[in-house]
Amino acid sequence: MNVVCKQAIYNREGKIAFYEVFLQDRSTGAYPKDFDPLKATSIAIDVLTEIGPQKVGNGKLVFVNVPAIFLEASMFDLLSPQYVGIELVENKRLSNTLFEAIDILIKRGFKFCIDDFGFEKIDYLPLLNKCHFVKIDIRNNPYKEEELREVISILKNLKRGIIVKNIETKQDYEKAYELGFEYFQGIYLSRPALVKDTRTISFLKSTILQIYNAIKSKDIKKVIEVIEKDVGVTYKLLKFVNSAYFPKAREFSNVEDAVVYLGLENIAKFTIVLALSDMFVEEKEKELWRKALFRASLGEKIAEINSKDMKDKAYLMGLFSLSWEILGQKPEDIARALLLDREIVEAYENRLSLLGFILSLIDLLEDNRDEQTVNKVAKVLGTSPENIKKILEEARLEAEKFVS
Known part of the structure; x- marks a missing residue:
């Protein structure tokens, strides 16, 4: 199983200065074999956006690994430079386009770090003028001790923060400290800690195109309609809008309020992050999505018969009622995490309420659509x-049309 981890980076006083987030194969503790670097970056950004970098890094700067050739300023539109740094890895085939993207991000306040820095790598030198930190591997670098000491001295004169990585033993740490490194990272000091496994919330590929077209037409009602029909995007949107990224005086428990608050520009950025994350529902999962949307629509329509003021809550309740099968979490836990209305939580926990009654009817009609059951439900609803x-x-x- 692949997971997103974070590892602390310490200063010379032994206090945490930053974190780095990266993808890891949980069974080996290494980067997943033959895994696409762009997808790894997209997953890390997706998780940071969902959880919030301030929460992941406990208020400290969090560096995310980005292959230089994939760097685009738009990838970071939903991440705050106050809490997110960019660590450039695999710095090959540098181009003017790359430098332009870096300049845009620097102007926005992002801090840059060059991984595996070395003066002998000629291509890195233009990057040195733009970065704030460099990282050197204590166990795998081309320098003799005196040469390394000189490199550190030059970097300090250039006012670049110098991070040493791969500290595995006490001897590694003492040597790095004596050489003059300013920041320290490695399993001797702190092992990677789990942030989230990558079985993250998926969504329908068609949703991205539909949101894009609605944004292009400046049709905010259509944006709301499309998002509400996708379990994964609804989950991600509500998690995002209630994260620390947007300072606000209220919490959002439905898609319409969240979309209106964010506006089309931020919804467009949100959609870009979704597209980059490349976590689309697989064919075998679509049946669950279809059932979830059917239950949401059915709940809304039942509520419209005699309790119209509950129809929006009934829709959300139905949409997440299969969250154990789809997301691996209890519906009531999802409802709390997304700050859904308290009545929805109570409906999941205890059916002795109007919403709970509607949920019971959804369950009944989904499993039994025979004449006798239909007649009973009709009589109860008048x-x-x-x-x-x-x-x-x-x-x-409605469910079939959207999922297909």
Whole structure:
């Protein structure tokens, strides 16, 4: 299993100065074999956006690994330079486009670090003028001790922060400290800690295109409609809008309020992060998405019969009612994490409420659509069996259309 980890970086006083986040194969403790570096970066950015870098780094700067050839300023639109740094790895084939992207990000306040720095790497030298930190491997660098001491001295004169990595033993640490390094990273000081496994919340590929088209048309109602129909995007949006990225005086418990608050520009940036994360629902999962959307639509339509003021809550309740199967978390835990209305949480925990009653009817009609069950539900809701059959078919078609 691949996971996103963080590892502390310490200063000379032994206090945590920064963190680095990176992808790791949990079984080997190493970077996943043959894993696409761009996808690894996208996953890390996706997790930082969802959880919030301030929370991940406990208020400290968090460096994320980015292959230089993939660096784009837009990748970081939803991340604050106050809490996120960029560590350039695999710095090959540098171009003017890359330097322009770096300049844009520096102007926005992002700090840069060059991984595995060395003066003998000629291509790195233009980057040195733009970076704030460099990182050197204590166990795998081309320098003899006196040469390394001189490199450190030059970098200090250039006012670059110098991080030493791969500190595995007490001897490594003492040697690095004596050589004059300013920051220290390695398993001797701190082992990587789990941030999140990469079985993250997926979404439908078609959702990205539909959101993009709605944004292009400046149709905010359509944006809301598209997002509400995708379990994964709804989850990510509510997590994001309630994260530390946006200072606010209120919490958001539904998609419409979140979209209106963010505005089309920030929704566009949010969509870019989704597109980069490349975590689309697989074909075998689409049936669960279809069922979730059916339950959401059915809940909304049942509420419209005699409790219209509950229809939005009934929709969200139905959408996340399969979260154990889809997301591996209990519905009530998801509802709390997303700050959904308290009545939704209570409906999941205890059916003795109006929303809980609606949820029970959803369960009943999903599993039994025979004449007898339809007649019973119609009688309870004070409507005709034909109307129940109608809303069942409408909910089915709506779910089928969107997922297909």
